[in-house]
Amino acid sequence: MDRKTFNLTLTCKNRPGIVAAISNYIFETGGDIEDAQQFDDKNSGHFFMRVTFSCEKHDADIARLRAGFMPIVERFGLTWHLRSPLELRRVMIMVSKQDHCLVDLLYRWRIGELPMIISGIVSNHPRETYSNVDFGGIPFHHLPIDNTTKLAQEQKLWHLICETGTEMVVLARYMQVLSDDLSAKLSGWCINVHHSFLPGFKGAKPYHQAYARGVKLIGATAHFITSDLDEGPIIEQDVTRVCHSDAPDDLVRKGRDLERQVLARGLRYYLNDRVLINGTTAVVFAD
Template structure:
């Protein structure tokens, strides 16, 4: 979990000299203490990415007080930047269908303090009974059924819910419906999906059965940002599980549930901690 008073500064710009020195000097001048610093030069795109976690002297924990100075500093490098107090938890809306293992895992990690988020709603295209094994506590549950004919109306209700709850992140925790291009565009950079295989591979229905038929020795999962290109969004995290010739399709499903939980929780954690920076079709991820 993030410590109180821990601020995170994100800077992206064209790669050039003096960036780290300039920001380090500024933090020194205001009495800031750098707790963590990560940087990456993308040689292919010529872009520079930096994440600085720092604290300020007692009584100086308002990021807005430094907006003018940081804007001027960013102007020197023509940089995009953001500053956030990690003590303020992001509001998260979770979407799920019948498979609730990822939902259960996210809520468990939230309850033990592993995910610094505030769940504001759970949305499902199935009634609550489909996820009866998960203790959702006092988190509001919304049943939004969907058919091809009702999809525009359902997404209109979903968008209203996102706005009403102030959700800053939407997590598709095995939500087995495709968001429209319009909704995907609205949620650009703040909607994470877990895909039940490596991307791109074994797309479509019954991916584990396809993998079993092909005799694979590895299965995996991919967490990525949702874009208008189905399952082609920037990848945040991936992981794998070893497969034996003696494993059945049901064994692959069981092992798949484990890797899906791990990959999605790590991706959500990285996003909540401001450790993911978009880089075109890719991401820069600074793990902790």
């Protein structure tokens, strides 16, 4: 018979019996566990888990599954989420002049690697900046910004996020610092790619900072935004080697490849329910 798949993610204070209760519930509902990952953070005392399970179609009513799970939620004090992978999240992509991350995300979306609905593309540059990019009917919004219009621009942006039902915002090299107010509103559901291996070389021109220090490795970081610039929980990172003969432009060129890969992996983990925030860090159940 046809089966439907669900992803269950949860976190709570660790105590005995959590895994047994969850496994038993899935069994009693006619479910079959296909993948399970867990992490016990000894420092915080918190437990994290991700379970993928399937049910036969006649048992796969998500409202019924959620209602039946509530006694376990109350028993263990769970923070949890149950979702069908077929319920695609609505994602807004924000970009500035450099479009390499945007183009990469669009390609991966078109081939099915990033399961999402793109609710819109927002830029502080006009549509003509991306004349070579095929948006394929995705709504494009030009929201210009300068020091005198920042507040008004962010109000328009927030209205657009709400109006489009956006569930995740991706800063694909959007080179504007969000205000503390907007950062707080987007906390936990906005991913940024920083062109540095954080926590090193924060802020502007990190490749030039790295060049000035004569580093032998450069990196890129996908992380959640917070009101503290470049301090949010890290989702994914990668590095590549450079040498003494590389100029700043060479570091920028090599870094572009890292930025694309790191942002795509970080976003894919999030879309597939593999990322759980753990205070100032993130638990990532990689595939």
